[in-house]
Amino acid sequence: EELVGEALAPVRDQVVIATKFGFDIESSTRLQRGLNSRPEHIRQVAEASLQRLRTDRIDLFYQHRVDPDVPIEDVAGAVKDLIREGKVKHFGLSEAGVRTIRRAHAVQPVAALQSEYSLWWREPEQEVLPALEALGIGFVPFAPLGKGFLTGAIDANTKFDSADLRSIVPRFTPEARKANQVLVERIGEIAGRKGVTRAQLALAWVLAQRPWIVPIPGTTQRHRLEENLGAADIVLTRADLDEIDAAL
Structure with missing residues (x-):
């Protein structure tokens, strides 16, 4: 994020910046300690990302992985608060199932889902793509x-x-x-x-x-x-x- 922030500062208004929350990362070692999508942690991550990215808003804020210990409604609500404050513009999910997507979308409209999709991996065609189309959610395939x-x-x-x-x-x-x-x-x-x-x-x-x-x-x-x-x-x-x- 620090590198991206430095590189994009001169053209900030010409680009869309997406970043993520959802992992519990130890600050000194930067080692991942598991998942953490508690609302207070989401806010902490957003504030830190804004500083590192040298910007006043995150265009697309993804939950990196669904946290089974935190209701998705609470996650969506936390991002909704950040959107209301102008710190985030859009809410995204990553590798979420259809039921989770629908529950989150009911609280705060989901703008994009990021999941694997390619000629070699077409599983999203079965349930995910039809649901995204019905809800008006964009799809961002990784590993295409x-x-x-x-x-x-x-x-x-x-x-x-x-x-x-x-x-x-x-x-x-x-x-x-x-x-x-x-x-x-x-x-x-x-x-x-x-x-x-x-x-x-x-x-x-x-x-x-x-x-x-x-x-x-x-x-x-x-x-x-x-x-x-x-x-x-x-x-x-x-x-x-x-x-x-x-x-x-």
Whole structure:
């Protein structure tokens, strides 16, 4: 947040800043001690974030994870108070189920839900996306590139560091990667015919699912950021989407 605040200070009114609350982080060691969405803690986090971000408002304030020890109505109420005070503009949830979303939305309208969604992980289509559409809530998919798998940069022989979360995810076992390699190859074939990269095709597919979806692919390299942004200019026809679905 300190880096983001410094970088965006000159253009603050031209950007939307989102940040999160919900974890109990020890201040001196910065180690996570579990979840904490108690109303008083939400306020403390908001005040600290405002200082670090060098701003007078947080545009989108997400609950990072649903806290089973705090009723979601209390969480929504705490954010509602911050919105009333002008310190927060919009309320977001992350990886919440439909029932939780509806309960929160009844207290304070939820602006966005952040959860995993990609060609490789389509579970939100079953219940979450229909509920969001009915309630008028935006969707912000993380890992829209399948945590890198859909780019073609990972195969069955790729080794993950023990600190890499993918090392413990079932979809990233060597056997699973080998079985799913055919999907990456098919995406590559379709992308090649359209003159785009695998990553751009995967992002364009996510964008084509609903007009209120905004994926957030992660990257540490500027040229990959520019590549990802290019996906916004790709138009997939119904035939393209049908071909991609058939490849799955």
